[in-house]
Amino acid sequence: MSAQARPVLIAAGGTGGHLFPAEALAVALGKRGVRVALATDGRVDRIAKTFPAAEVIHIPSATPSGGSALAKGLAALKLARGVLSSLRALRAMRPACIVGFGGYPTVPPVLAGAMLGIPTLIHEQNGVIGRANKFLAPRASAIATGFRKVKGIPESMAGKRHYTGNPIRPAVIEAAAIPYSPPEPGGTLRLAVFGGSQGARVMSEIVPPALLSLPEEARARLAVDQQARAEDLEAVRLAYARAGIAACVEPFFKDLPARMAAAHLVVSRSGASTVAELGAIGRPAILVPLPGALDQDQAANAGTLAEIGAATMILQPDFTPARVASEIAARLADPSGLVRAAAAAKSAGVTDAADRLADIVLNLAGIAVSQGRPADTAS
Incomplete structure (x- = not known):
């Protein structure tokens, strides 16, 4: 043969x-x-x-x-x-x-x-x-x-x-054709929050209280897509509802690449596929490497985007509601940094x-x- x-x-x-x-x-x-x-x-x-x-x-x-x-x-x-x-x-x-x-x-x-x-x-x-x-x-x-x-x-x-x-994946290539559209001054800031099977829990524990701690006028400007484990769904949905934050919370998004493309900022773990997709689509990110891995591969992955200004890397001990609230508030006050980070991410995409x-x-x-x-x- x-x-x-x-x-x-x-x-x-x-x-x-x-x-x-x-x-x-x-x-x-x-x-x-x-x-x-x-x-x-x-x-x-x-x-x-x-x-x-x-x-x-x-x-x-x-x-x-x-x-x-x-x-x-x-x-x-x-x-x-x-x-x-x-x-x-x-x-x-x-x-x-x-x-x-x-x-x-x-x-x-x-x-x-x-x-x-x-x-x-x-x-x-x-x-x-x-x-x-x-x-x-x-x-x-x-x-x-x-x-x-x-x-x-x-x-x-x-x-x-x-x-x-x-x-x-083909769906990511399709999303990569969508240009970054920065948030309007005083307008909505769209967040995509996910972490994979090993990371969704910490996102559910940290991100909702972080956003809840923001002033009411800041919360009104947020729109969130968040993946959460089945056991965390109701608590996360309730937290956003009480905060008056528009949110779609699901255990899995089949159209995650499209939601990443629609986001102004992504908050996620830094697995290799996620980092590759952020680069291809060209979206700014806050990356939280999975701790405890013997090879520290996710920290190395996140570092490639952090070094060029495409992402902010936060190690898990520092990933607190106060830190996340501070990062989001800064981007609401001055979204120009998001545009620069999006361009940097796109430059690293393949x-x-x-x-x-x-x-x-x-x-x-x-x-x-x-x-x-x-x-x-x-x-």
Whole structure:
């Protein structure tokens, strides 16, 4: 079977943060007539059902970090089973290339592919290379990155490293075409507040009381879209209603990119996908990195926007109602800074990352590139 006829296997799982950029690559490859298969674990069945793949294979995986020695041993055993399962699947599928998007569900298929001599590529979305990708990097044929600077990748691997940016979903690309419209003097300030499954609670605990503490005339100028966990919904809605603040509070927004584009200011965590989407759409932000992560990847992600004036980074211990109220009051008083921050964010945006990544994949696979452009090689 020629490389042209063989599928590209995308390995991703664990969270939407890995699945969404993988989906964007699958769409880019599909537009070029390339058949895509997905290798994932069982935790993302709902997302995987809509993934544009001709075939989905489930590979056993686990995270061998944290917990007791017994838990780590059991996780390592499960990963070994995943490698054996991957070897069988790859021999039957014979993919032209394997692309991993980080997280431990990526390890078995990418490692098995390297053992079989199949070209492999890993994509690191964050500003710090994750532990799974760090393990796979020496074995991968190529390394693509979402940021120009990524901590933890040795200089010895510079020759196989490529900066592509983080692939973004079609809905984000559509939202990126909407220009930033600054708030009118004395007019409404629209806020989009979200934090993902691990971050929505702190947003529910901090942002409503912060806005409630503002003077009545300031509260009347606010319009809020906020994601909140199901258990927090009623409390957050009631707080905004009592404060006289126009608010839409839901557990999930299917049209989140459009709501980000409609916002004057975003308040959120700083996962790689969120930072990429803020840049592509070009919106100012207050970013609160998820604390406690061993790699501190979200702090590194937020730092890329904070350094260019596109975002204000607030570490969680400093993310208090008083601090948030002060930040919002300053922007209500002088919205000119929002315009500068929006322009700075837009300057960091990459909207063709999926095509850049697809070019590298097809080159590794030996499949003729019919469109797109080469990716930049990081120095």
